[in-house]
Amino acid sequence: MHEYSYLSDEVICAFAEAAGEDAVALTEPMAQHTTFQIGGPADVVISPHTPQAVERVLDICAIAGVPVVVVGNGSDILVGDRGIRGAVVLLRDNYAGIEVSGTRVHAQAGALLRDVALAAADAGLTGMEALWGIPASVGGACFMNAGAYDAATSDVLESVEVYVPGPACPDGTHEKGVVKRFTVDELAMGYRKSRVAAEGLIVLSATFALAPGNEAQIRASMDDYQRRREEKQPLELPSAGSTFKRPQGYFAGKLIMDAGLAGTRVGGAQVSEKHCGFVVNTGDATASDVCRLIERVQSEVRKQFGVDLEPEVRRIGEF
Numbered sequence: 184m185h186e187y188s189y190l191s192d193e194v195i196c197a198f199a200e201a202a203g204e205d206a207v208a209l210t211e212p213m214a215q216h217t218t219f220q221i222g223g224p225a226d227v228v229i230s231p232h233t234p235q236a237v238e239r240v241l242d243i244c245a246i247a248g249v250p251v252v253v254v255g256n257g258s259d260i261l262v263g264d265r266g267i268r269g270a271v272v273l274l275r276d277n278y279a280g281i282e283v284s285g286t287r288v289h290a291q292a293g294a295l296l297r298d299v300a301l302a303a304a305d306a307g308l309t310g311m312e313a314l315w316g317i318p319a320s321v322g323g324a325c326f327m328n329a330g331a332y333d334a335a336t337s338d339v340l341e342s343v344e345v346y347v348p349g350p351a352c353p354d355g356t357h358e359k360g361v362v363k364r365f366t367v368d369e370l371a372m373g374y375r376k377s378r379v380a381a382e383g384l385i386v387l388s389a390t391f392a393l394a395p396g397n398e399a400q401i402r403a404s405m406d407d408y409q410r411r412r413e414e415k416q417p418l419e420l421p422s423a424g425s426t427f428k429r430p431q432g433y434f435a436g437k438l439i440m441d442a443g444l445a446g447t448r449v450g451g452a453q454v455s456e457k458h459c460g461f462v463v464n465t466g467d468a469t470a471s472d473v474c475r476l477i478e479r480v481q482s483e484v485r486k487q488f489g490v491d492l493e494p495e496v497r498r499i500g501e502f
């Protein structure tokens with residue numbers, strides 16, 4: 184028996200049957216699956232390759248009562264130092280097909296937004312240039328409605344295919360354990376929010392509707408956005424991007440800088456001096472360091488400016 188009763192040998196075998204033995208890793212450090220490079224071990228990480236395997240693994244979790252979290256590129260999560268009890272379904276390279284058809288690009292959830300934008304550029308399709316520097320998977324971008332430079336995922340998203348987790352209902356009275364397609368209008372996407380997040384839907388794939396453009400201009404625009412990112416953001420150090428959501432009427436980074444917090448450290452976690460909106464991992468930061476730094480920043484900004492900073496980074500697991 185595995186240490187956790189709900190993760191019995193039988194359940195682990197069922198994961199391996201559904202996704203393949205190579206797709207199942209026990210006691211896997213999450214630091215290797217997050218851009219923060221922080222996070223203790225998950226009991227089990229499953230990396231399925233097909234939609235059927237994703238659905239089957241999620242069904243097994245629902246039936247066996249195994250808590251489950253889906254992780255994409257891990258660029259917006261802080262995983263606790265004690266790790267994650269239950270299963271992580273990782274949708275990344277293992278589930279990252281991209282197809283271009285006319286002016287539409289269809290991508291599986293684990294494809295990086297960056298690769299979707301590059302495929303679009305190759306096909307002379309415009310619309311994703313401002314988004315391409317966001318280190319999101321397609322699933323994570325739909326969940327967060329990731330955006331930058333006045334553009335958002337919802338501007339170019341046409342529809343998503345989602346899995347509604349939960350045991351299938353034999354008499355069809357509730358819609359769980361089913362695959363559904365939603366158009367962007369049905370997804371209630373706003374600033375860093377979506378129906379995907381609100382209802383715990385699992386994005387399997389997404390279709391982006393783009394417009395014909397000039398390939399050279401598209402690439403020049405992408406280069407320009409990338410240059411702007413490199414100038415402003417501490418891309419040389421691990422982070423999870425903007426630590427806080429934008430408070431109404433303010434910019435989090437400016438408030439933090441004006442509060443005199445640039446460079447403030449707790450253990451290995453530091454408020455970036457290049458962009459105060461980012462907490463960076465200077466090498467050996469723990470999740471606990473990051474949490475304590477976040478609390479310190481929140482308290483100082485509240486004290487000096489009366490503004491409450493809400494974390495954008497999502498905390499997952501045991502701290």
Ligand SMILES: Cc1cc2nc3c(=O)[nH]c(=O)nc-3n(C[C@H](O)[C@H](O)[C@H](O)COP(=O)(O)OP(=O)(O)OC[C@H]3O[C@@H](n4cnc5c(N)ncnc54)[C@H](O)[C@@H]3O)c2cc1C
Pocket residue numbers: 218252253254255256257258259260274292316317318319320321322323324325326327328329330331379384385386387416418422423424425497
């Ligand atoms: C250097 C840097 C720069 C960044 N710049 C930006 C920026 O400009 N704009 C911006 O919006 N964000 C930015 N971010 C944050 C981050 O890239 C986005 O929030 C992104 O959308 C997260 O995608 P992900 O695949 O990494 O999701 P993850 O971090 O893996 O997960 C985030 C949430 O999405 C859920 N999720 C992931 N995949 C799925 C799926 N298939 N189905 C359902 N739920 C899923 C997870 O359960 C989790 O709750 C930046 C991050 C970094 C490190």
